Amino acid sequence: MSKTNTLPQSPFMTIEEVLAVTGYRNRPTLYAQIANGFPAPVALGPLRRNGRASKVAWVRxxxxxxxxxxxxxxxHLDRKGQQQPA
Known part of the structure; x- marks a missing residue:
């Protein structure tokens, strides 16, 4: 008999998980997309001296x-990747 994992799924995602499900390739690309409406991470750990969080995660x-x-x-993209008129 195999045991199944009955733990609930975490409400948070690591950067590795976010990169895997979105197809973004790296951290700089992911963080650049936040300016375009991509969800920002939340701070989970204490702040460092520079004001940034020591641990962040994304809300699943x-x-x-x-x-x-x-x-x-x-x-609305044609075969050449150009937007078609509406």
């Missing part, structure tokens, strides 16, 4: 909603 529900929004968004 926010990432899942962002993905759902991308899937539901209109797709």
């Amino acid at each position: 529900a926010e990432i899942e909603q962002w993905i759902a929004d991308r899937i539901a968004a209109p797709r």
Whole structure:
């Protein structure tokens, strides 16, 4: 008999998980997308002297909603990748 994992899924995601589900390749790209509406991480650990959090994570529900929004968004691209007139 194999044991199944019955622990609830964490409400937080690590940067590695976020990169894996979004397809972004690296941290700088991911952080640059925050300016374009991508969900920002939340601070989990204490702040360092520079004012940044020592530990951050993304809220799973926010990432899942962002993905759902991308899937539901209109797709008005032609074969050459140019936007078609509306």
